[in-house]
Amino acid sequence: MISESAVYATSGCVYAATLAVLVAWLRNVPDHGRRYCNLMTFVVGLGVLTSFLAAAGIGGVSVGGKTVLLSTFLNDAVAYSVLWFVTAMLADVSRRRLAVVTAFPFVQVVAFQFGTPMGGLVALASTVVVIGGHLVLAYLFVGPIWQTAQRLPDERRLLHWKSRNLLLFLIGMLIAFAFLSLAGAFTAFGVHVLGQYIAVLIRVGFAGFLFVNIDALDAGGGQDASESGVSSAEFANSAPDAAD
Template sequence: MIEATTVHGLTAVVYAVALVVLLGWLRRVSAEHRRFCTPIVLVVGIAGVASTLVAAGVGTFTVNGSEVVVPLFVESMIAYGVLYAVMARLADVEGRALAVIVLTPVVQRIAFEVAAVSGGIVALLGLVTVVGGHLAIAAYLLGPIWTQAQAVPEQRRLLHWKARNLVLFLIGMLIVYAVISLFGVFDAFVALVIQQYMAVLIRVGFAGFLLANLDAIGAASLRPSTASGATPAD
């Protein structure tokens, strides 16, 4: 059986290769577009560092019989927050609305970690927070945020729509897997491989998607909503 540290080491290599490719891609991007793309590329770099630390045996603890991998826990909160933030900024979301969108996945990630190391009502509340949070943020993005997105140029609005659907699908798929895994359906090795595959898919996949669709962003220095008199969703 392949050791867990080997799996994390291989994941770190995948992130390193992806980061080199993405940085080369990023160098050809205009300064205007980099404000959307740089945070996503940084997420890939941070994920690589976290996987390297775990492969080296740093930051893994046992709580109530369950492992808490601190580097991956911290990295995932950063990653999900950034993914949601960039997706929302494509629709010119800011202020309280942006804060809600960014903090929701962070709270979900904390709730899942609590559920994983707890039992009884605490674990149940954690799972309800994870699933309920995803449904709530989906409703918010599909409702008020999509209404606000009507004020941005058509191509950029379409990019936001694609990014939103991609993020909601990938994170939803991750939540389904994570909840199922809590019930011991997968053995430890299979669960780890699936987890790492989905982590790479979400981070590298979204970065590649965004960089491949930069033409749709256009000039974004002025808020179209201000010119049209529309009011941002708060």
């Protein structure tokens, strides 16, 4: 059977290959999209470092009878916070709201990594924080943040909408997998393999999606949204249907 270290090392190799592609791609990214792509490149680069540290077994601490690798904790806490931060930035929200949607994922990761292994009321409270946090993020992005995005050009608003839906689905899938794992639905080997697969899928998939669609940030430039290919009214009417 493949060891846990080999699984982490494989993830590190995938991140490293992706990082090389993204760094080369950055040369062709226009200035207006560079800060977004730089953040996603950082997330993938962090994945390289933390995956190889995890493969070496460095930074393990015991929590509730289970070993938590500080490298994977750092990877998750930073990566998911940055992903939500970038998605909110696409909607051009206020700094206060950016801070809120960045803090929630960090608290969720802390609760899951260090709270759920403790058992009892601590585990129950941590579960509420993780699941409830995702529901709060869903409310913010589908409600207030989506309303803020209405003033954006159609192409950029569509990019934010797709990014939001992609992230809500992928993180929701990760949370479901995480709690099924705690319930013993998978073998120890399956937990490591599937966990790393989902983690890589979220980071690499989201980075690739953003890089491919980064030109949408400049779509329409300073022109009014109504002058682009799809009118604001048509998009507003069609987006909720597509989300369903």
